[in-house]
Amino acid sequence: MAQEIDITRYTPSVAEVDGAQRPVLIPERRWYDALLSTEADAAIDRWNEKVFQDLNSPTASADCWTWTAALSADGYGEFSLGGQKARAHHILWSLEHGSPPQFVFGPKGWEQVHVGHLCHDQDETCEGGPQCRHRQCVNPDHLALQSHSANIRAGHAGEHHRRKTECPSGHAYVEHGFVYTDPRGTTRRYCRACQSGQRAAEFVGSRKLLGVAA
Template identity: 30%
Template sequence: MVWQIPLSNGMVALVDDDDIDRVSRLPERFTSKVRINAATGCHEWMAYRDRDGYGTFSLGDQKVLAHRFAYEEVVSPIPDGLVIDHLCRNPSCVNSEHLEPVTPRENLMRGFNRNVVLHHAGHCLQGHTDISIHSSGRRICRTCDARRHRELKDRRRAA
């Protein structure tokens, strides 16, 4: 069954029984800071978010990440050594169905940072295939790196 839930901002959220069941397991002080996005199914944290978009929640004198709190309250404790991955790619989402515990490496490899793109694509963003692995473990396009060094050298010479 789909329910119409009036929101404090005058809008109405459409939620199903599964959403109601999951949200009802969380404390009112927490759920009052959550808005359900009917289009995406995300339960978006509307209170304070850090610079990366992750919600934070005060639990006594301790700050906790809202998505981790929601997962542990609704599903189970997060196993040691694992982190929570947002399957929806929305860092403010606290919907336990959009969260999955994974290793830090798996979480990184699912992301979109430049080195992950290089790893999956086998070429840099410019299309060069001359990729090498730096001593730090980073993947570097030799062609782009040589261009950056030339430009830096030219700027220093001109100054």
């Protein structure tokens, strides 16, 4: 999972990922700048119209706040800002913390960072995938940065039903990667977006290098 990264394109920093302070790389600012611009007030009104919060619930501030507007193909709320579409929960995280880091340094080297949903992680009945209702949640208290590997561990049962067409992060292989058969005839999958199948690809490469019969 270690990745080659052109560090000059990022701002090194430190952030809480998987519950611990770790080195991170923050990409060049994008739509976060729009939040600080004159467009911001109008954007906040537009935002509030799209969020359902059950104020009659005795646990209103702890409940999931549901996105009622457009969803991405993989089930996350979408919001347009500064001429760009972004995931609603990413924008929300940014309002509080600034642009989310893209990579975190951990035991496996640099890994992709996700803005994860803690409400999903705590609900073991949720099977995950595009139908996961937690992906629509925009309660800021339910969001936290997670390394890619932690994000996968939190995936829950039922993941295997969609693994054929999507990587564990919900990227469609048809768009972000490919599915291939290794020399042993095993079907393997590779996602460019998060390189989750990189090990499998390396495995095939090393067999070739070592001259191991397929």
